[in-house]
Amino acid sequence: xxxxxxxxxxxxxxxxxxxxxxxxxxxxxxxxxxxxxxxxxxxxxxxxxxxxxxxxxxxxxxxxxxxxxxxxxxxxxxxxxxxxxxxxxxxxxxxxxxxxxxxxxxxxxxxxxxxxxxxxxxxxxxxxxxxxxxxxxxxxxxxxxxxxxxxxxxxxxxxxxxxxxxxxxxxxxxxxxxxxxxxxxxxxxxxxxxxxxxxxxxxxxxxxxxxxxxxxxxxxxxxxxxxxxxxxxxxxxxxxxxxxxxxxxxxxxxxxxxxxxxxxxxxxxxxxxxxxxxxxxxxxxxxxxxxxxxxxxxxxxxxxxxxxxxxxxxxxxxxxxxxxxxxxxxxxxxxxxxxxxxxxxxxxxxx
Ligand SMILES: *[C@@H]1O[C@H](CO)[C@@H](O)[C@H](O)[C@H]1NC(C)=O
Ligand SMILES: *[C@@H]1O[C@H](CO)[C@@H](O)[C@H](O)[C@H]1NC(C)=O
Ligand SMILES: *[C@@H]1O[C@H](CO)[C@@H](O)[C@H](O)[C@H]1NC(C)=O
Numbered sequence: 262x263x264x265x266x267x268x269x270x271x272x273x274x275x276x277x278x279x280x281x282x283x284x285x286x287x288x289x290x291x292x293x294x295x296x297x298x299x300x301x302x303x304x305x306x307x308x309x310x311x312x313x314x315x316x317x318x319x320x321x322x323x324x325x326x327x328x329x330x331x332x333x334x335x336x337x338x339x340x341x342x343x344x345x346x347x348x349x350x351x352x353x354x355x356x357x358x359x360x361x362x363x364x365x366x367x368x369x370x371x372x373x374x375x376x377x378x379x380x381x382x383x384x385x386x387x388x389x390x391x392x393x394x395x396x397x398x399x400x401x402x403x404x405x406x407x408x409x410x411x412x413x414x415x416x417x418x419x420x421x422x423x424x425x426x427x428x429x430x431x432x433x434x435x436x437x438x439x440x441x442x443x444x445x446x447x448x449x450x451x452x453x454x455x456x457x458x459x460x461x462x463x464x465x466x467x468x469x470x471x472x473x474x475x476x477x478x479x480x481x482x483x484x485x486x487x488x489x490x491x492x493x494x495x496x497x498x499x500x501x502x503x504x505x506x507x508x509x510x511x512x513x514x515x516x517x518x519x520x521x522x523x524x525x526x527x528x529x530x531x532x533x534x535x536x537x538x539x540x541x542x543x544x545x546x547x548x549x550x551x552x553x554x555x556x557x558x559x560x561x562x563x564x565x566x567x568x569x570x571x572x573x574x575x576x577x578x579x580x581x582x583x584x585x586x587x588x589x590x591x592x593x594x595x596x597x598x599x600x601x602x603x604x605x606x607x608x609x610x611x612x
Contacts, residue, residue, distance in 0.1 A: 288421040288473065288611055290367045291342040291351055294393050294462075295425035295477065297373030297590060299338040302329030302353035304373045304387060311374040311385045316571040317558065321580060321593055329353065331373060331565070333557065333580040334593030337534075338423055340600035341608065342367055345421065354396055361400075361407045365416065370396050376430035377458040380442060384433055390426060390458070394465060401469065417470040421611055423532075424462075425477035430455055431505055432482055448505060456512040460520065467524050473611050475603075476513055478533035479506035484542050486556045487588035490563055496554050498542070506535055530607040537602035541584055541595060548598060549581065556585035557592065565589045 293299050297311070305314045305328075312329065313319075319327035321334040330336050335350065343349045351367040352359040372388035375381060382389035388396075405413040435442045435451055442451055463474055482488060483502030492499050510533055517529040545553040555561035557577040558569040565587040569576075577583060586592040591599070604612075 288345045288347060288419065289416050290365065290420040291338065291345065291347055291423060292367065292397070292420050292471075293338045293351055293369040293371050293423045293425075294390065294397075295371040295423070296375045296427075296429055297331040297371075298428070298477070299336055299369065299423065299425045300329065300331065300353070300371040300373040301336065301338065301351055301356075301369040303355045303369065303371060305329040305353070306355035306357075307372070307386075307388065309374065309386045311387060311566055313373070313566060313569075317569070317576055323350070329373075331587065331590040332593050332596060333586050335596065336593075337425070337596050337600045337603075338369060338371075340597055341421075341423065341604065344600065344604045344608075345612070354400065361403045364400060365404060365408060368400060370394075370400075371425070374429055374433065375426060376428075376434060377426060377455040377462075378430050378434060378442065381430045381434040384429075384437075390462060394462065397466075398469065414470060418472050420471070420473065421608075422466060422471050422474045423477065424459075424475065425532075427455060427459075427477075427479050427509065428482055431479075431502065432485075432488065436502075449508070452505070452509045452512050455509070456516050459513065460516050463516075463520055463527075463529060464524070467520075467527050472527055474527065474529045475532045475608060475611075476517060476529055478510040478513055478531050478535055480534045480538050481542065482506050484539075484553075485589050486554060486561055486585050487563055487565065489554055490588070510535055528610065530610060532603045532607040534599045534603070537599050538591075538595070541598060545584060548594075550584050550594075551582040552577075553584045555583075556588050557583040558587040561585070561588065563588050 304312050313331045314327050314329040339350045342351050351369045352363050353369045370393040374385040374387040379389050481503045483499030488499045489496045513531050517531050520529045557580045558564050559573040559575050569587045580592045581594045583592050584595050
């Protein structure tokens with residue numbers, strides 16, 4: 262009996278300490294900026310052709326509901342929010358179904374088709390990144406009115422900010438319009454231009470109270486089924502685009518180092534999906550995938566958005582066998598693998 266008497270108070274003490282540490286370290290809200298990789302439905306509310314609020318999108322989502330997420334199920338921002346114990350989905354700011362009561366624990370400002378560059382969001386008339394930040398400012402006003410200054414400021418400074426954007430700057434803009442950005446910038450210059458915008462954005466977010474920031478890296482863009490279909494030498498990955506992704510990720514890493522040095526109290530991490538996604542693409546069967554070059558939806562080669570609809574007879578029956586859901590976006594299963602990897606690496610500091 263004696264040892265128990267000694268051990269119990271210590272156990273109680275250490276459990277209390279652990280609880281206290283967890284309470285302090287906890288992320289109270291997940292706040293999202295970016296493009297279709299993390300848009301949970303903002304594009305449903307604006308005039309653009311880039312939407313996915315119809316079947317078969319969302320067929321493996323809670324209730325089988327198409328929400329405007331570009332996947333068969335949840336997207337990385339949802340899965341990361343869940344992994345932090347916040348909530349299983351992050352609602353879109355423009356969705357009239359939700360209000361500040363919901364947004365107090367997480368809100369999504371992302372817009373499919375957007376980029377760092379204003380010229381990118383212009384292509385499909387979506388929300389430019391600077392305007393996502395304007396919506397965030399309006400959100401702050403609502404949050405303070407709802408919770409009071411003190412509590413709202415606490416949430417805003419302890420929240421995790423997820424940024425995921427940049428792919429469209431290259432694949433929907435730079436490489437598409439010969440008379441546009443590619444006539445003004447070399448690829449390296451354009452990457453610097455974009456990283457400059459990212460730096461300015463994060464500095465503004467810091468000025469508004471944001472501290473815990475995850476800057477999303479680029480995926481191996483050349484391995485998306487749509488890009489493979491443009492490959493003149495078969496349907497392999499387009500190495501040129503993958504290299505752009507890797508080089509840009511190095512610039513984002515350098516940016517994070519610089520911001521962490523310059524801005525007291527900020528913590529910027531780069532959440533890089535490149536390696537875990539490449540691992541899946543190179544070894545699909547070890548993750549239970551059967552198809553990697555071709556997506557689930559439609560022929561799997563070029564469909565996304567309106568071309569991926571419920572009348573397309575070719576859509577696969579089990580998305581879990583596919584790395585990609587449509588020609589440009591991963592399946593929920595792939596999103597889970599990437600998010601799990603990020604939770605174990607870049608995001609672990611915020612747990
Ligand atoms: C938000 O909506 C819920 C129900 O949909 C309602 O009960 C609540 O009062 C609303 N909150 C605010 C602050 O308007
Ligand atoms: C993008 O547009 C906004 C609004 O017009 C402007 O404030 C911003 O400077 C522009 N960004 C760049 C990099 O040109
Ligand atoms: C993350 O770490 C946990 C615990 O070590 C492990 O079980 C899991 O497989 C890891 N997930 C990924 C995607 O690496």
